[in-house]
Amino acid sequence: MLALIRHGQTDWNFAGRLQGRTDIPLNAVGRAQARAAASAYAGGYWEAVVSSPLGRARETAEILADALDLPFTGTYDELLEQEYGEAEGITGAELATRWPDRVIPGKEADADVAARGRRAMHRIAAEHDGQHVLVVAHGAFLRHTLSSVSGHDARHYPRFDNLSSSVVQFANGAWHVRTIGDVPYLEAAVAIERRAAEAERAA
Template identity: 85%
Template sequence: MLALIRHGQTDWNFAGRLQGRTDIPLNAVGRAQARAAASAYAGGYWEAVVSSPLGRARETAEILADALDLPITGTYDELLEQEYGEAEGISWSEVATHWPDRVIPGKEPDHEVSARGMRGLHRIAADHEGRHVLVVAHGGFIRQTLAAISGHEPRHYPRFENLSSSVVQYANAAWHVRSIGGVPYLEAAVAIERRAAEAERAA
């Protein structure tokens, strides 16, 4: 069982700027969010913490591990955030203005993000031999990876809040989504499918 956790807030998060691979650190709010979130993972069920190599994810992982007295057992390049090329550092509204078709120069293709996300899940599972692991990563990465498992379009997934958690489980030779942003999967899937239907009607 893996809990995919979005890192704490950064100044760019607060300002609504697209981060991607730009290595922006946590701010004071982000550190407080991580400390506050730790209690949700207490009780002995979770056994280790891993993260993306980017500083905002690593520091979030360190805060959680320290609060829960868990080992940090590695960083995984597969957990890096999607690269947004020329759009990094600007707001989503500016992205819509400059690239209304979302064809952004230098952007990592969605299918490549989901493919490395799946590789990352398998590698973490193999390295931890069935243990339950907290995986600190990034909102865009988590969305693409969950969508690859569930079969939904990533754009219909919700926006993930800082420190939100989505749980996946490997069982019967396949990955399964158990929750999305703290919401049980079946309930979240209804909302995702509703958004997909609304988008289709609006097209």
């Protein structure tokens, strides 16, 4: 079982700027979010913590590990956020103006993000021998990874709050999504499908 957790807030999050691979640190709010979230994972079920190498994810993971007295067992390059190329550092409004078709120079393909997300889950599971692991990563990365498991279009996934978690389980030879952004899977799937239908009607 893996809990895929979005890192705590950064100043760029607060300003609505795309971060991608830009290594923006947590701010004070983000550190407080991580400390407050730790209680949700107490009780002995979770056994280790890992993260993306980017500082905002690693620091979130280290705060969780310290608060829960769990081992922080390292970083995985496969958990890096999606590369946004020339769009990193700009706001969503600027993005819509400059690249309305979202064909952004230097942007990592969505399918490539999803593929390495699945590789990350398999590698973490293999290297932790059946343990239940907290995995701290990034919003776009989580959206594409989870969509590749659930079969829903990532465009209709919800925006993940800082420190929200989505639980996946490996069973019967495949990964299964159990929660999406702290919402039970079936409930979240209905909302995703509703957004997809609304988008189709509006097209």
